[in-house]
Amino acid sequence: MAMLDTTLSFIKDRILIAFLLLMIVIGAFAAPNFLSVVNVRNMLLQSAVLGIVAAGVTFVVINGGIDFSVTSQMSLVTVVGASIITLEGGLIANPVYSIPVAIVVMLSIGLGFGAVNGIAVTRLNMPSFITTLATMMLGQGIATLYTRASTISNLPEQFIAISRTRIFDIIPIPFLLLVAVIVVTQFVLRKTVFGRRMYYIGTNPEVARISGMPVKRNVFRLFLISGICAGLAGAILLSRLASGAPAHGEQFFLDIIVAITIGGGSVLGGKGDTFGTTLGVFFIVIMNTILGLFGVSWFVINIIKGALILLSAGLDSVKRMATEGQGT
């Protein structure tokens, strides 16, 4: 695709990659244990969870919407999953059965939320912003109610092993899952009719409709994709933390938005891809780690992240005005 758009995002990706390398160098010099096996392994594991959930949301964002509910979907997934497999009175005692059942249930929770969001947005014409804000609170509330605000732990070894197993002692299994998700989604977005259509719809849904594209059906599917990604991310999170709790997902809220905007997605729609988002995810994870190693407090980190969103979304807006601003 020798398109202006892709060329631009390619250049942006390269700048981002250069920046990432720079940060790694800084991290390596500034904090001696930054490149230690444990730390790298940890960063890869964090990237896996954040990357998978952000990849799903990227689909919705390309289409000009947003999905805030993913974080509470993840929380709900961890508590429901944990309640099925926990060795302390879990719903199914034998891990051989409980783990596959739990995985199916966890993914279904994501799909269920996706379906509700999708119906509200396509059938009732509700803005995704308000719909997913509402389902976010719903999910949060249900998760808290379900556990009576407690943490469910004591999970079977076999399940925790999913995130503890690694290849060459450094690449955790979940990271391979992330790679698989990115390869598949990037292919769908950039190479298939379904993916290409999303950029058209995200750019201008009315032109897309008059051009004969099934706008509503497409939008509905995006929320399903976003939901199933949140389900998968929640399952990995459960394995990594070895416990389910109604607050587990919350921490990702800001990071998802930062990763997508840095990675080239635009809340105005029509832009971005999951590859870019993943670069954004690495950026966030490395930044979090470096700032953490330096002992910078969380509110300073929040200030930095807020500024990053403003900066990248602002640049996108300015660029848009430059290319299509005349006459409006």
Next chain:
Amino acid sequence: MMNTEGPAGGAQRGNPVLEVSGVDKRFGGVHALNSVALSLAKGEVLGVVGENGAGKSTLMNVLSGVVLPDTGEMHLLGEKYSPRNPKDAERRGIALIHQELSLFLNLTVEENICIDDFPKRGIFRAIDRKRVREIAIEALEELDRELNPRAQVETLRMGHRQVVEIAKAIQKNAGVLIFDEPTTSLSSREKQNLFRLISDLRSRGKSIIYISHILEDVFSLCDRVVVMRDGEVVGDIDRESVTPESVIRLMVGKEFSGKFPDYPTDKEIGEPVLAVNGLCVPEAKIENLQLTLRRKEVVGVFGMVGAGRSEFARAIFGVDDIASGEVLCNGEPVTPLRPDIAINHGIAFLTENRRNEGLFMPLTLQYNLTSVCLERLGEGPLSVINESNSRGWATRMVEQISIKTPGLGKNVALLSGGNQQKAVLGKWLMQNPAVLILDEPTKGVDVGAKLEIYSLIHRIAQEGTAVLMISSEYEELLGVCDRIIVMHYGRVVIDLNREDFDEEAIMMAAVEGKAAK
């Protein structure tokens, strides 16, 4: 104060309240107003008529400060008048009653009347509710005593909303009121009410400019009628000597700036392709509309603003909902009537609004050209896009209809108006449509590009496509079409074959809603 009863000046009409001379305005290459002169006396109702694009609206926009003229002089009550914005114009006493009323539906009548300058009181400068009520009652007193100042505008009928708009202007002491197509959305009773009100305003010494394409109304209401054509005032007729025929004769005969490609001589119109039966669209007053299009035929649709031309086209393609009726393409019913289904039946539709409905503005030319045929680019069970086809097809289309672009990767927003229009046309031609509907295909493109588009239309028709072409410039329909139908308020008034084309008959049908003789 000025002495308006002075002995000098217009003997029979009194001194002019407003005098305009040599007003010129160009928009790019379009000469919208060409040295326009106009005068308006105290207590006079002046009608302004002209076909679409004659310059009526531009002139009114100049008078009300919306548009600044390039050159020219205006005097109001003998003093120089050069409004820089609508607020300025209002302050001097000229108010425009908008075609699309500019009221806040969620506010009350009284709030709307005072909206531009709320009376305030106290140290917090809070809105003085009591004063608002008084102002509103005073303004409504002379217009419509029945109207409740506390009613929410949303709950009012169109006629009453218009009264609020007028009250708003009167409250600001407007001496000159400009009505732009005020009756488009009124019932006939509301219309009579409005006319009575206008007569009242006249007897109270207000001066009124009344723009409308309904000649009958203009004749019964106005003291004098000004006819515009091509941005010029071509006639200024007193009420006593005005006739529909004389006005229509002045309205037509516009000199067309471009030429037309030769009309194909060897044309043989084929069998019917598209049939529209009993189409009803209540919002556009379209009722029981019939139409048949044949292969290779180019049919023009003409009508004044509000005739329902665009709504008709949009209904055929399923963009907007219809109440009833059916569309048949090659004998098969297009159901449900939706754009994607219409496309599958071989119908294509270039909308009037290129920017918001035709092109994906921030995307490239290749993306735009391949947007409608996207499905066909997919291969295999996963529908993987064949990039070399995508590039190949787009390249071929760019050559075929000669879109001038540095490359397929060019952002369409950066192309010229004419090339953008060709890009929209190109995305539809990719489908080899059996029926091509064009809504204002030459809108906002320069003369050279217009000529190219006309040739293209001939070529497309020659290859077997039936073309339905909507235009508000009847000259281009005369130049290009095999047949012209004229619409008036949702009805087809006449249907003329090329050998019967007659400018005056077409204009008469569009303006008066009836066939000549």
